[in-house]
Amino acid sequence: MKCIKCEENAVISLSRHNAGFCKEHFTEYFHRQVEAAIKEYAMLKTSDRIMVCVSGGKDSLVLWHILNLMGYKTAGMYVSLGIGEYSLKSKAKVVAFAEKHGLEAIIIDLDEEGCPIPLLAARTRRNACSVCGQVKRHYFNKVALDGGFTVAATGHNLDDEAARLFGNVLRWDTKHLAKMSPVLPEEGETIKRKVKPLIRLPEREVAAYAFLNGIDYIPDECPKSRGASSLKYKEVLNELEASSPGTKHFFYGEFFRAAADKFPYVTNEEDKDNLKKCIKCGAESYLDVCSFCRLTEKLNG
């Protein structure tokens, strides 16, 4: 297969476009897709100070790389989850990436904070992924506020979002269907605008971009995510994509044209007068003690 823009051998095929690209033109195409997503959803302004939430995986490091190339003001924010070798290796990837590109990495270490995910999950008898999400949200909000960031960017790609949409539709989870937009507005003082600039790109293309551009990432899965339903949904969607190229783009993209208005995003703006500061950590909360502090209290109980 030849590149559709030149006569070089293609290094990747995009079956939904019935096309292939060489390294140079694939990189150009990839950048255009990110720019198009940012523009279509008015995700970012040049004046924004962007906190890129990084995990050491391909998606977040590729996102950080591209936003930096585009000239945005960025810093990486990494939460070391305290999951043994996996956390050590992923942290090393983030630190090495930041050093190589002369970028700022903000590291939160849950072992040092006294609340590693495996311990929290065991003490609360909750699923590790659920606890992890809650803890990461707390630190994302805290670091964004303390660091003067205006927006938080995450590396969710088309496969992530199509799988999430698939799961939400299977359960008719209207609360989460209302949060499918790749841009979520800021709320109160603590919660900053959240954006997902990679949503036009399948994860195979994100991985190819990382490989071709020498971005060194941790390929391992989080050991706590084994058996996660989202991985099963991705497998199903990849089966459909193989027989019907373009399915994932169509499924995700058409949701916003055909159905998203049936599930309007509800902010807590009406309740904002009831917002107070957590008496333990100072984060905004509707209760005297925020959900994060109530969670970590269980470590002392």
Added chain:
Amino acid sequence: MVTVEFPDGTVRQSEKNRIKDILRDIGQNEHAVLVVIDGCLVTPDVCVKNGTEIKLISVVSGG
């Protein structure tokens, strides 16, 4: 015979010679992996010679 190395280090053999057919032969969805030969990405239409060693990179992440 073509040798395929999976992301976890396990190895399988295939008698096919087109990447697309090799992936199908070993039960691998082409949307879930990248295929690398001699450090370069290759597309599913590429045909390879007997004795070629292929490395697969998993692209699926998240939980």
